[in-house]
Amino acid sequence: LQIESKSIFSHLLENHLLCIVLFLFCAGLSFLTPNFITVENIFNILRQGSVIGIIAVGTTFIIIGAGFDISVGSILALCGSMTIGLQYFMHWGLASLIALLVGFFLGWCNGALSVKIGIPSIITTLATMTIIRGLVYLYTEGYPFTLVQTTSSGFLFLGQGSIGSIPFPVILLFSLVFFGQWVLSKTIFGRYVCAIGGNKEAARFSGISVDYYQIMTFVIGGGLASLAGIIYASRLLSVSPMAGQGYEMDAIAATVIGGTSVSGGQG
Numbered sequence: 001l002q003i004e005s006k007s008i009f010s011h012l013l014e015n016h017l018l019c020i021v022l023f024l025f026c027a028g029l030s031f032l033t034p035n036f037i038t039v040e041n042i043f044n045i046l047r048q049g050s051v052i053g054i055i056a057v058g059t060t061f062i063i064i065g066a067g068f069d070i071s072v073g074s075i076l077a078l079c080g081s082m083t084i085g086l087q088y089f090m091h092w093g094l095a096s097l098i099a100l101l102v103g104f105f106l107g108w109c110n111g112a113l114s115v116k117i118g119i120p121s122i123i124t125t126l127a128t129m130t131i132i133r134g135l136v137y138l139y140t141e142g143y144p145f146t147l148v149q150t151t152s153s154g155f156l157f158l159g160q161g162s163i164g165s166i167p168f169p170v171i172l173l174f175s176l177v178f179f180g181q182w183v184l185s186k187t188i189f190g191r192y193v194c195a196i197g198g199n200k201e202a203a204r205f206s207g208i209s210v211d212y213y214q215i216m217t218f219v220i221g222g223g224l225a226s227l228a229g230i231i232y233a234s235r236l237l238s239v240s241p242m243a244g245q246g247y248e249m250d251a252i253a254a255t256v257i258g259g260t261s262v263s264g265g266q267g
Helices: 002-032 039-064 072-086 092-115 121-140 153-160 168-186 188-198 200-205 210-236 247-257
Strands: none
Touching: 002 247, 039 072, 039 168, 039 188, 039 210, 039 247, 072 092, 072 121, 072 210, 072 247, 092 121, 092 153, 092 210, 153 168, 153 210, 168 188, 168 210, 188 200, 188 210, 200 210
């Protein structure tokens, strides 16, 4: 039992040291600041962090598959702006669906350029980050997009609503986290993504369609960045051309703190 407890402890230190440090930091704040540990404040922090958390779920798939995507902040801005702009011409549900499809398509473009042409993903997404941000400025003409009219309660619910006392964005985030964990650990797709991130050539010689699965990780990342943009737009009812700047670094940091190896194959 002592040997087993030591191995568990060493495993926790090896794989979850950053999480342990974060937990201790939060515990210290809870003693120093009486209002920090309240339920209301915790839900408020989770609601604010849910946008980056949703992006981080997609980033986890990409990094485990040995890729990087630093265009997700720009995708958030473009899809969030489209969600608001298109609502002046159509139902919010259709506007959100179009924005989601655009996010999936941009993720596919990132994956295809990285995998099929062979450009390193960090260089590819650095370029597409700039291109997509330029599209945001073209689409918005450099001004924030704001819903000035009374909008649908369904759209408001996405970013501002709650189920009981729990904010809906928090429920959505944790649902995506658990679903993503299940996909990565219990499905063929997840196992293949981990295998590709661990050793791409070995996975290729094993008969895995490496290109397809790597591209699909970028598609997931782009789609979840788009979903985060929709939640962002619903919460603020306004999206500026500068929205999402720096979110890609926050998402990567959250992914690494969550236990994902930056070299891929593990997380």
